[in-house]
Amino acid sequence: xxxxxxxxxxxxxxxxxxxxxxxxxxxxxxxxxxxxxxxxxxxxxxxxxxxxxxxxxxxxxxxxxxxxxxxxxxxxxxxxxxxxxxxxxxxxxxxxxxxxxxxxxxxxxxxxxxxxxxxxxxxxxxxxxxxxxxxxxxxxxxxxxxxxxxxxxxxxxxxx
Amino acid sequence: xxxxxxxxxxxxxxxxxxxxxxxxxxxxxxxxxxxxxxxxxxxxxxxxxxxxxxxxxxxxxxxxxxxxxxxxxxxxxxxxxxxxxxxxxxxxxxxxxxxxxxxxxxxxxxxxxxxxxxxxxxxxxxxxxxxxxxxxxxxxxxxxxxxxxxxxxxxxxxxxxxxxxxxxxxxxxxxxxxxxxxxxxxxxxxxxxxxxxxxxxxxxxxxxxxxxxxxxxxxxxxxxxxxxxxxxxxxxxxxxxxxxxxxxxxxxxxxxxxxxxxxxxxxxxxxxxxxxxxxxxxxxxxxx
Numbered sequence: 001x002x003x004x005x006x007x008x009x010x011x012x013x014x015x016x017x018x019x020x021x022x023x024x025x026x027x028x029x030x031x032x033x034x035x036x037x038x039x040x041x042x043x044x045x046x047x048x049x050x051x052x053x054x055x056x057x058x059x060x061x062x063x064x065x066x067x068x069x070x071x072x073x074x075x076x077x078x079x080x081x082x083x084x085x086x087x088x089x090x091x092x093x094x095x096x097x098x099x100x101x102x103x104x105x106x107x108x109x110x111x112x113x114x115x116x117x118x119x120x121x122x123x124x125x126x127x128x129x130x131x132x133x134x135x136x137x138x139x140x141x142x143x144x145x146x147x148x149x150x151x152x153x154x155x156x157x158x159x160x
Numbered sequence: 161x162x163x164x165x166x167x168x169x170x171x172x173x174x175x176x177x178x179x180x181x182x183x184x185x186x187x188x189x190x191x192x193x194x195x196x197x198x199x200x201x202x203x204x205x206x207x208x209x210x211x212x213x214x215x216x217x218x219x220x221x222x223x224x225x226x227x228x229x230x231x232x233x234x235x236x237x238x239x240x241x242x243x244x245x246x247x248x249x250x251x252x253x254x255x256x257x258x259x260x261x262x263x264x265x266x267x268x269x270x271x272x273x274x275x276x277x278x279x280x281x282x283x284x285x286x287x288x289x290x291x292x293x294x295x296x297x298x299x300x301x302x303x304x305x306x307x308x309x310x311x312x313x314x315x316x317x318x319x320x321x322x323x324x325x326x327x328x329x330x331x332x333x334x335x336x337x338x339x340x341x342x343x344x345x346x347x348x349x350x351x352x353x354x355x356x357x358x359x360x361x362x363x364x365x366x367x368x369x370x371x372x373x374x375x376x377x378x379x380x381x382x383x384x385x386x387x388x389x390x391x392x393x394x395x396x397x398x399x400x401x402x403x404x405x406x407x408x409x410x411x412x413x414x415x416x417x418x419x420x421x422x423x424x425x426x427x428x429x430x431x432x433x434x435x436x437x438x439x440x441x442x443x444x445x446x447x448x
Binding site for chain 1: 166188192194195198199205209211264266354
């Protein structure tokens with residue numbers, strides 16, 4: 001078994017200390033060690049985006065990140081985003097637009113939508129599509145997901 | 161998967177080089193390739209995992225007397241957002257824009273992409289066109305020893321580089337292109353995002369009185385490493401850029417490449433792509 005390391009980082013705004021194996025992914029740490037199962041395991045190789053989290057304010061695939069590399073960093077998961085005003089707006093918009101079918105990809109899309117809106121507060125449809133291209137939805141719901149993010153980026157335009 | 165006995169995360173380059181000098185270590189930067197490759201058994205961990213992410217001196221883009229110096233830990237996102245790269249080395253910026261996905265660009269580092277030495281590595285083709293070199297550092301008896309190597313010599317084969325096990329790739333240096341420089345980058349894959357190239361190509365040179373001077377052509381995914389097509393470059397540099405010369409350059413490029421068949425494309429298809437896309441890109445430069 002690989003070496004175990006004590007790490008400390010901020011998780012959704014709260015200081016977290018835990019022990020992880022040197023070869024463990026950040027995703028495994030979140031789900032299996034810390035019990036935060038909102039972040040999903042999809043492909044394990046960075047293709048699907050279901051495991052998207054933010055680290056120091058930028059989204060990454062947690063399946064590709066070594067858990068030990070979280071040490072000293074600021075990590076946010078879907079559990080943290082959901083408790084913010086933006087997270088609530090994204091959540092309601094996804095529901096209102098029927099953008100959730102099985103829901104497995106939804107946490108990853110929400111995390112990446114937050115990144116897109118941080119880069120482009122009034123993102124165009126094209127910017128949203130480009131920004132979300134690292135996230136897969138196998139229920140083929142992209143149009144509704146993009147509609148939902150667009151409605152958050154342009155709240156007045158969509159209030160019909 | 162092999163076990164990791166020691167994990168070290170130094171804050172200074174000197175400390176990291178001491179670790180590399182003391183025994184076999186696997187270098188961890190962004191992790192976006194190391195994690196899946198180690199899980200798939202394609203990479204075996206050395207007994208020590210050396211996380212270099214905490215070495216801030218290896219991050220960032222800066223002008224230097226020779227042009228531009230890019231720290232090995234600079235992420236693809238940082239390159240994409242850098243004004244100097246945007247204004248003076250657009251070929252590299254375009255390649256970064258076609259690199260994987262937002263999430264991977266935020267984590268993946270330039271040094272990691274180079275040290276992986278994938279024949280299809282996205283940053284390699286523009287860096288070859290820019291004439292980039294890599295800077296390798298190691299611990300010497302009287303401090304840090306650095307050596308520079310042209311990128312073309314650093315890339316030895318698929319996944320193989322000229323890096324010694326006691327060395328760390330610390331930076332990339334490239335001359336900034338002169339006035340009148342034009343460049344093009346094209347990556348061909350099945351979809352825009354997250355795709356590994358079937359082929360990639362970049363062209364650069366200085367347009368002067370109808371000639372493409374100091375012409376440079378590089379390809380990805382058509383040989384064991386990303387390569388320059390020096391014979392095609394010579395053809396272009398010999399006279400005015402016209403349709404006949406472009407045809408001869410395309411023929412010369414065809415003689416240089418050594419494509420294989422894999423899941424992304426057959427060797428025949430890769431040759432077709434090189435023919436058609438190089439001609440398209442050169443015609444575009446010619447008409448500009």
